[in-house]
Amino acid sequence: MTQKKTVHMACLTAADMREIAARDPVLLLPLGSFEDQGPCTPMGDYLLADKVAERIALKATGQGYETYVAPVLPFGGADYFGYMPGGIALSQTTLRAVLTDIFECLLTRGFKKIIVLNGHGGNSAMIHDVTRQIMKQTEVVIPNLYLWRAASELLPQLLGAQKAQLSAGHGANPLFSIAMHLCPDLVKPEALVRPESDKEAWGLKVADFGQVSLNGVSVSLPFEGDVTATQGIGRGDPALCDAETGLKLTDRLVETGVLLVRHMTEKNS
Numbered sequence: 001m002t003q004k005k006t007v008h009m010a011c012l013t014a015a016d017m018r019e020i021a022a023r024d025p026v027l028l029l030p031l032g033s034f035e036d037q038g039p040c041t042p043m044g045d046y047l048l049a050d051k052v053a054e055r056i057a058l059k060a061t062g063q064g065y066e067t068y069v070a071p072v073l074p075f076g077g078a079d080y081f082g083y084m085p086g087g088i089a090l091s092q093t094t095l096r097a098v099l100t101d102i103f104e105c106l107l108t109r110g111f112k113k114i115i116v117l118n119g120h121g122g123n124s125a126m127i128h129d130v131t132r133q134i135m136k137q138t139e140v141v142i143p144n145l146y147l148w149r150a151a152s153e154l155l156p157q158l159l160g161a162q163k164a165q166l167s168a169g170h171g172a173n174p175l176f177s178i179a180m181h182l183c184p185d186l187v188k189p190e191a192l193v194r195p196e197s198d199k200e201a202w203g204l205k206v207a208d209f210g211q212v213s214l215n216g217v218s219v220s221l222p223f224e225g226d227v228t229a230t231q232g233i234g235r236g237d238p239a240l241c242d243a244e245t246g247l248k249l250t251d252r253l254v255e256t257g258v259l260l261v262r263h264m265t266e267k268n269s
Contacts, residue, residue, distance in 0.1 A: 007057035007061060007067065007068050008054065008068070009027070009068050009069060009071065010071045012068075021110055021111065024111075024112070024113065025067055025113070026068070026113040027067075027068055027106060027111050027113065028053045028056060028114075028261075029073070029102065029115070029116050030046065030049040030072040030073070031049060031076065031116060031118045031123050032047070032050070032073070032119035033046060033074075033075065033076030033120035033123075034074055034075055036083075036084040036171075036231075036232035037170075037171060037232060038171025038172070038176065038231060038238060039188065039191040039231050039232065040187055040192050040238055041175060042179065043084075044074060045119050046072050046074040047186075048175070048179060048182055048183070049072060050072040051182045051183070052178075052182075052250060053257075055250070055254045055257075056117070056261065059258050065261050065262055067261050073102075074088075075089060076090065076095075076120035077089065077090055077091075077092050077120065077122035078091055078092065079121065079122035080223075080224060080225030082224055083225065084232075096129065099127065099130045103142065107140060113265065113268050115144075115257075115260060116143070118147060121146075121148075121149075124144070124146060128144070131144065143264070145257060147253055148175055150256060151249045151252075154174075155173055155249075158245060158249065159173075166236070166237055167237055167241060168236045169209065169236025170229060170232065170234035170236070171195075171233030171236065172234070172238040173236055173240070174245075174246075174249050177241040177243065177245040177246035178249055180242060181243045181244075181250055182246065182250060192239060193231050194233070194237055194239060199230060201221060201227045202223075207235070208234050209225060209228055209234035209235070210223070210225065212228070
């Protein structure tokens with residue numbers, strides 16, 4: 001029986017992995033979270049990060065840059081989502097330890113070309129701290145592509161500045177559109193709600209997720225996300241999201257990821 005080729009390390013045998021390691025491939029480490037993504041989108045945005053990573057690895061490998069996907073880390077660093085029933089997050093201290101151990105396992109066994117594909121804002125600071133420490137100790141550079149921030153930067157090019165601004169935010173673009181494309185069987189558009197335009201927190205008008213406006217200036221508050229969000233939705237309108245936008249965003253993210261793989265391979269050759 002012929003086995004289907006896979007880019008997922010978890011599906012490879014130990015013998016496969018020993019052969020692969022000798023060829024010095026690129027490894028992608030997808031990270032995500034398990035939290036409130038709004039009423040329309042599955043809580044596990046790590047599912048999307050993993051799917052994007054797979055597409056990057058397949059396309060990069062097809063272009064001659066052998067690339068594999070490490071098992072996705074499904075739990076993100078704790079930030080605004082402690083209110084969510086069933087949500088699971090790691091303290092920042094635990095996240096540091098987990099990331100440090102993951103990188104140590106890979107680096108000490110010879111893998112030097114590692115790219116983080118991050119899908120959660122609460123991971124960003126700790127990824128930077130841990131990878132900076134690794135760079136200082138070993139001179140190995142581990143880049144971090146924050147997928148959803150990159151997608152947000154692409155929105156104005158795809159939708160125009162006005163629609164991009166109106167649709168962007170937690171629980172809306174880019175994540176909802178990408179979910180509509182990558183896992184249409186898991187989204188629930190019929191559950192759509194729009195953010196409350198007159199929502200207040202701490203006696204001030206809500207400006208965005210975790211932020212209020214004070215005389216036109218945004219001020220961050222250390223509250224749980226449900227204080228400023230509407231059922232997990234920030235300022236963006238999820239009604240402006242669609243699968244076509246998700247397809248375009250996914251394609252651009254994959255294109256960017258492949259370029260990063262190619263650059264890393266050439267830098268380390």
